[in-house]
Amino acid sequence: MQLTTGLNAVKIVKIVVPEIIQYGLQDAVILDCDYTYSNNTSGLVVKWFFKNKAMPVYQWIVSQKPQDMGILRGRVDLTYLASSDPLKMHRALRIVKLNTDISGDYTCVVSTFMDEDSKTKQMIVFVPETNFRLIQNKTDDDTVNVICAAEGAFPAPNLTLATPESLKLVNGRYSAVASVTLLDEDLPSPAEFICTLRIPLANYAVRKEAIYYPGPISTTPAMPTAADMQLAAAVGSRGKNITLIKIA
Structure with missing residues (x-):
């Protein structure tokens, strides 16, 4: 034209x-x-x-x-x-x-x-997220699963907890999850986990923080939902790479 x-x-x-x-x-x-x-x-x-x-x-x-x-x-x-x-x-x-x-x-x-x-x-x-969670799920005395999950955002967000992350589009909104499994022996006590959700196109960012104390299994304040675990399993992230997690 x-x-x-x-x-x-x-x-x-x-x-x-x-x-x-x-x-x-x-x-x-x-x-x-x-x-x-x-x-x-x-x-x-x-x-x-x-x-x-x-x-x-x-x-x-x-x-x-x-x-x-x-x-x-x-x-x-x-x-x-x-x-x-x-x-x-x-x-x-x-x-x-x-x-x-x-x-x-x-x-x-x-x-x-x-x-x-x-x-x-x-x-x-x-669209801001409708649900944003940072969960510590301790499955045994030696390791902890850290799961960061968000739902209902648009455009597609990114999570800076760990890589890779999984995105799913449902009814025009995105769900995102990032997860990592860490060994207690690699963590200081206490350890601070931070997950940041960003939607760059909207100049939007929010974050969640959690404090973790390595040691024997104890009652955790929040447990992952079945959907959280399914998404985390789909990601399949396991290892010691905590580059994007702030450790206190």
Whole structure:
């Protein structure tokens, strides 16, 4: 898509797409695409594309009603006016029914019969984790299983307890687990375990801490769930590599 300069040119001067919005905190989000035009505006059309540019998710042909399509069908407030200018009034998207499935690149294309301009920006609908656990599961007197598990986050998080980690996508949300089995003889007393969950695309981070005392089995305050153990088994991490675990 190319921009042609001249007497009949249209030019996008500003595209406003929020980089990050948190799921559940707002009812709608506005994506705006402001442009200039001169002289001949015959055939003026504003289109928005999502991710790939094969099919638009929104289209407004001047003098006609705007249309929402594809993943945004039924999710755009078609009565929203971004401007009182009749050649700009329906340039923007007011998206309702927000969810993670609308995360991605949005491209605004403004065109006439003579000219065309486009700009792209990314928007992420971010979901914090619904459950985040750091568990010590002592199976015998000489070793301890450390399991860090998180559920319900989006986009995909990473855990810095130990490697490798396992990710599972369920209903558009991610579950993640990292685990390691350590020998008591390799640990100081006490040992401090720290697990950090990060979602880099959302500039988001939280962490859990736990203190462990090597020695005989004693009652532990938290036990792993069956799901935790299944995920940890799938990871299959065992050894003395505690590079990403802080030891007090």
